[in-house]
Amino acid sequence: MTYCVAVKLKAGLVFLSDSRTNAGLDQISTFRKMIVYEKPGDRFMCLLSAGNLSISQSVREILQVEQLADHEGGDPVTIWNARSMFDAARVLGSAVRHVFERDGEALKRAGVDFNVSMIFGGQIGSEGMRLFQVYSAGNFIEATPETPFFQIGESKYGKPVLDRVITPDTPLDEAAKCALVSMDSTLKSNLSVGLPLDLVVYEADALKTDRITCIDENNPYFRMVRNTWGQKLREVFDAIEHPVWDGSPTTVPLMGCSTRSQPLKKITNPKEKLI
Template structure:
């Protein structure tokens, strides 16, 4: 599996991908998921992929040379929207060529992509491309896209990132998001590729491949875990069955108790002379006596 995240901010773009393609007891393989298409001074575009590796690699290879009906390639497309259309067209070409053969062996045509960058003369743009070649664009209401194992790293991004977040802060958030995913899912793994792009630079200026020895990422992993534990321990435990005059940290009140939905005991298990309703009354009286 994989985890990739990209953010479109007022100041530019952030891209982060892992490199694990298979995980098991005795086999772990890696492959880089980020591909850069760069013509310095004219355009900088980044493609990140998740899903079937053979499909992803075919798309990346064809994308570098494919011409659309208007004669445009990814290197000559007049804007990012047109470049994203070329990406989608290449996805459909690979599907037409390979999908049936894959299906004959019980393999789904499974690929998802994040594509973004800037072409001279227009703003930065970011797209998520699907297996059918269709795509959506990031706007202010949705400043980031994730593909792969997205659920573990999503909460921190939702709480921290907005369009005016500085690039370095967004990069830090992306790394924390990745660390949370690495911690919870073995199918995502190091090394990572991180690219931070500032508006109008039209070239790669900030890029790092991050392994287990990277000083900054090691600091992120240890500090984030310690700070989370400190915050957790600073939150008070709940108060159960609180007296009416209790005002702090009340989870349930003595006068407003809820009850779980209970399955009735089978008749053969009810004690003689004590039907289930009487047992529940007894349990309630026992809890009252514990206050």
């Protein structure tokens, strides 16, 4: 599996990916899931991919040469000359469809789903930053202020902290920290996600970035985050009062509260009706 997350903020974009690929538990490899496309001053784009590795690698390869007809009669549209991120996402969707045309039927015969999902975001020229999630059918959705992040792959373990922290006003470095905490929860609970990580932070309107880093088990910042988060989480957990069953007045009662629901009935013999 894979875990990738990307966040769109007013201040910029954050992209984070792991690098574990597995075909069964006994076949685990390291493949990077992130590509940065950059023409400084003109465009910055970042692509994250999850799903079948043969499909996502093919899409990435084809994306370099993929062209869409320009409806206004100009040059064919590529990711390198697209005038908007929306057009660039259309080119990516088209690359996905080309791989489907090439491999879809043979994969189906082999009983393999055509399974790929991608996150694609960035900024082109004077247009605002945009962030897309692209599906196996080449269709895509765009992040909005209400839903400022996308996740692909093993997304559930790391979602609660994103839900709690991320808003469009979150500062860039705070969002990067949040993405790393989200990744830490995922690494802790799922073997199919693994180091090293690739982290990219893009500042709005820069049209380039030098905040790109590869994080492995020796990275001091990530080690600090992992240790601190685990330890502090435990302290917070310990600081919350335990539930007390006798409803003693000095504590927050677990029982004896008003409830509209029926208390659970015990079944005490084979003849008893359940409902």
